[in-house]
Amino acid sequence: MSRGAAGDFCVNRDRPIGVFDSGIGGLTVAHALMSALPNERIVYFGDTARLPYGTKSSATVAGYAAQITDFLLKRDVKMLVVACNTMAAVALPIVTGLSPVPVVDVLDAGARAAAVSSRSGRIGVLATLTTVSSQAYERAIRAHAHHARVISQACPLFAPLVEEGWLDHPVTELTAREYLRPVLAEEVDTLVLGCTHYPLLKPLLARLAGPATRLVDSAETTAAQVADLLAARDLRRTAAEEPVHEYYVTDLPQRFRAVGALCLGRPLPEVQLVHW
């Protein structure tokens, strides 16, 4: 291999990974990536001005996803991670169609993990209205476990409750009991947390679902998929200096700093405002 070619490869490998979400929930995925791949550099994009996506139409979400994909590709990313279940549910073909670099998404990661986890083949999915309406989880889970029975439940209040910081509040417990009732009645043994906000409710949901139900949080599964893909394509970052991550959002009200810190497990660092 010529020196020039090696140099090119080196540059390729040192490019960042683009991670995006409608807001800050995707920071749970960024956090998992930083833990699993501490040498990788991340460019995070959260469309905080237009969130939430989970109550909006597929066409609108797809348009936004295309705009964000374009933004990240211009930042020369080597891989895209769709860290938003709603975008993964309704806009993945748009993203992969635009992207010359590999695309990993949280929905496929969650579906695979659920298919592997379930013994009974009865799988519950908690997600946004738009994700549930798309039936994308049913299709993705059945692609990996043909005879699975998937019970989906839209939980539109979970994201606002997380953003209110009521992670273990009686209101959240009562809401969760209401959403979980029809799902648990189907005796699922696996419950997919199909929105990147929901892992913050994991302790509460685990308590309500009981020890016999396994909760699938796609952040870690996604990080594992990214690690495998980087290794397979020889794209692991080789630079020795510590990676400096970048964060872009379309709006930054104060409240998001608090929720961002919860998602990231540390204070939200300096972020750059993008005016769209």
Add this chain to the structure above:
Amino acid sequence: MSRGAAGDFCVNRDRPIGVFDSGIGGLTVAHALMSALPNERIVYFGDTARLPYGTKSSATVAGYAAQITDFLLKRDVKMLVVACNTMAAVALPIVTGLSPVPVVDVLDAGARAAAVSSRSGRIGVLATLTTVSSQAYERAIRAHAHHARVISQACPLFAPLVEEGWLDHPVTELTAREYLRPVLAEEVDTLVLGCTHYPLLKPLLARLAGPATRLVDSAETTAAQVADLLAARDLRRTAAEEPVHEYYVTDLPQRFRAVGALCLGRPLPEVQLVHW
């Protein structure tokens, strides 16, 4: 007065009233306008793709408000009604600065009504995070009642609860009890419903607040202000045919039809999608 001038006046009077909100909550205001002024024509704009505004920064909300104002002015409205407390709280100077036609807003209407209603001068305001942070209600109420004591409470879960249709649900009651506790502890005699979603929770809030507390719903007060202004400026519509209202939204997922019907008190009519 020359015939030509009379003709011009006639055309002026028959122009529609532009009513706008971040979404569909403003339909509670449109509904009050239709009841108070059944001969007026309304052009309604709801920015359903980018809602909610109540958790976003002032700068972002102001930018959106300018875009909507421009849209409605191009539709030749004779008056603008800011039917969104958050926009009224942080973007009113932008709207009035752009508008050559009179502007009425729900926040000022609510503040006036509260100032008139309160005997003790202790007034509670329930609103979005952005509205509460702006302190616009405090300023507006004190402009009409100098010695008023205003106790504001952000209620970020109320709008999502209304959109979930949980108007009289145990979760909503528990949430309302939590939000009302510090406000009622101040022994307010008047409670402003400072977001156009909240009138849908009026029966529940009235029950929790008790008969001694008057609830101010700015929709009706706004309609009365519009009626006064139309009369004062000789701008009442004179055309004999029944007015045909127009509705524009930036996104229209199914769920909004249901909530829209609740706000409007009748099925949501045909709406036109604006792609921004």
